[in-house]
Amino acid sequence: MTETIEQKCLKKGVKLTDQRKIIAEVISKSKESYGESDHPDVDELYNRVSKIDPKISIATVYRTVKLFEEAGILVKHDFKAGKARYEINDDHNHLIDIKTGEIIEFVDEEIELLQKKVAEKYGYELVDHKLELYGYRKK
Amino acid sequence: MTETIEQKCLKKGVKLTDQRKIIAEVISKSKESYGESDHPDVDELYNRVSKIDPKISIATVYRTVKLFEEAGILVKHDFKAGKARYEINDDHNHLIDIKTGEIIEFVDEEIELLQKKVAEKYGYELVDHKLELYGYRKK
DNA sequence: TTATTTGCAAACGGTTTGCCGATTA
């Protein structure tokens, strides 16, 4: 296992309050508890957090995910406009099932490399990228 | 020159009112008038449209871009959450300058092909994709 | 006429924020 969110916070100088610890834990546990394709939105995080400490407000959840995002700990996705969704930042891409909404994560070195090349071709240094594929499952 | 938006509307059975014609024209002219990297949001479209017919409401602009999007004529981008931006649907990718916000459009056959392969590897038929690169201009 | 579209203003939904008491270093 790599670093926990708490460890990352310490490293980045993000103060760890009780609320933040709980939110961090819920996010860390989201995949193992809810499956690979778990990319919870703030409402959903708030629901899960409330089960541990019902006194935490949704404003705190908003403030915390933003804080974690700015610290590079989480990434925010706007797969479709409306609610933003969050997950731990580990730099993969997404294949989204148009019918079911299921999200498959993947990494492809070749694509990664080509992206860098394209950016360079235009005189840019690539610092981030977003790749989303949308498709139907073949039977 | 390829088909105009009006022609696409006729083909798709989208009724062409005066307002829609004006909005279509503004969108068609956006690149030649405002440069390659023009991806106007609804506010901006509304501003431009208002100069031609000040009686057109912003609600109509919203309704029209949604209509055009559903007809496959426009694509909607949520580069950053907040305001959506629109452009004519012609299937390219975006390289976004982190500093200036400038948007460069590009197509890369190789990447396109690899995307298809990845989708297939997971048993999916690719029907859409979104690729955004973010970078700094090298000096 | 019958259905669709538009303008207006109000509603909506996700997100942010001001205030102030609580907590933390």
Next chain:
DNA sequence: TAATCGGCAAACCGTTTGCAAATAA
């Protein structure tokens, strides 16, 4: 103690919608 944080409710902002008048088929 000084600074930051969290809870609450109100504000915010992009977008949608109900309604009645205008327009199109």
